[in-house]
Amino acid sequence: MLAVLLLPGALRAFLPALIGRSALAMSGLALLFAVLHSTDSYAQAGFATGVFGLANVIAAPWRARAVDRFGQRIALNLLATTQAAGYVVLALLTDAEKVANVWFLVLSAVVGLTAPPLGAAMRTIWASLTTADGQRTRAFSIDAVCEELLFVAGPVVITAIIVATSPGTGLWVVAAAVALGTVAMTSSASSGALRGTRERVARGDRPLHQPGLVRVLVVLLGVGGILGVVEIAAPAVAAQRDAVAFSGWLLAAFAGGSALGGLVYGQVRFTSGLGPRLFALCVAMGLGAVLVSQLRTLGLLAAGLAVVGLFVAPTLITGYLIADTIVPETSRTEGSTWINTSVNLGVSLASAGAGVVIDTSGAWSALLLGGVLALALAPAVPFAHLRRAESGPPRGAPCTR
Incomplete structure (x- = not known):
């Protein structure tokens, strides 16, 4: 690697x-x-x-x-x-x-x-x-x-x-x-x-005009939703336990799990297509968030967040590979950025919503809702579009701009 x-x-x-x-x-x-x-x-x-x-x-x-x-x-x-x-x-x-x-x-x-x-x-x-x-x-x-x-x-x-x-x-x-x-x-x-x-760039070459990409972005909103909820809920839990200093370590466990997941992902030789991969990763991440919402101690929460984090980087990598597969070379930077934009929009919306949920129902409810959202959006994966894009002509020529 x-x-x-x-x-x-x-x-x-x-x-x-x-x-x-x-x-x-x-x-x-x-x-x-x-x-x-x-x-x-x-x-x-x-x-x-x-x-x-x-x-x-x-x-x-x-x-x-x-x-x-x-x-x-x-x-x-x-x-x-x-x-x-x-x-x-x-x-x-x-x-x-x-x-x-x-x-x-x-x-x-x-x-x-x-x-x-x-x-x-x-x-x-x-x-x-x-x-x-x-x-x-x-x-x-x-x-x-x-x-x-x-x-x-x-x-x-x-x-x-x-x-x-x-x-x-x-x-x-x-x-x-x-x-x-x-x-x-x-x-x-x-x-x-x-x-x-x-x-x-010609209008037809824009990323959002490529079949299936918008649905991929919808799926990734759920991933961003989990990230946004964790960023707010983890410090809130630490504060409720009078351990504000532990906030950084909770978020570090989440990011550390993501780094480990990305490292493993790069070593695996996949036989499945990008669509099934994205769906499986989003479902696993959503289920993980739902389970983490049931953990009540800081130690278990840190471990649970690390497990959820395992699926973050692989999901993003899959999104980048999808954009690289279906977006023309003349719009590669924009295509990759739309993947980030969708995730970041999910983060922003979830961060705002999580604060309201935490004030009314607690941090655990926010984590639960984040997981449910990711699970609800996962079926939007455009399996057929991605299958056709992967079986089409290779797009691996190096950029010459």
Whole structure:
């Protein structure tokens, strides 16, 4: 599996991409603590992080479309520079006095709108370096595993930085990570070779016009729903047990299980198609969430979340492989981004809904509803469309843009 890292140009792009992507793993807590420090209001902090997440979801397809059209160096560097500047201004406001709350919401929207799609861009690079067989699956798997590890370490690292220094410093660190990581990634030869189409992609080649993709996105909303519920319910359970410090470890167990699942997924030689694979993974994840909702101790909850997490990365990898299979090469970044957009939309909606459910019925009910939602959406998998796409002409030619 690690052999894909030795492909010419792979590590030169992949390592700085991870640095840039670490910003997203740290940004949620950094923004939350910064706004909380300035306003002394959980409501305002929650609004700010909600605005950030919603803006990120709304703008994601258009950012990816810009990368496909204008190339990675132009589009990604512009986005990263703008987002880093937004974080810097937020850091300055965090340490200022008597700042109107609306400015935190405005800047949260700015950093959300301008988040560079480094994950999708890196998967486009992987697609240009690998063949459309087990090699690409292994590349997507190692990519997903490393991303999950970022989300294990990111919250722990940024929390330690903020505790040792200040919330403003945390935002400076996020700004540096996204700016330096993006510039270093796009300066690589493999990223520079993806110069974009320089023209509008035909309407029929857009990802959402490909048969079956919309139904895949509907299925992935349920996956995002579980992620969103866990992000809110796990800290709520820890707080109810007077163990707030354990919140990070609950989320780390969830992300760690996902990383392990992605590692195993990349080693398995599947005989089943992508459709049955996606359905089985979503059902397993939904059932796992339902079972976890019955666990009442922190230790068992951590173990249960790790088990549910086992299916997260494999589900996302399967989604990326589906997009790579049915979306034209001219829209690869956008296709991969739609997979993330669907999951992130599910996260945002579930996070908002989970808070209401937790206040009225408790964290366990939120986990139960998240699992039920994933199970209800799993049958939307477009088995026939995916079967036809997989049996069609191979789409494994490297990108030449």
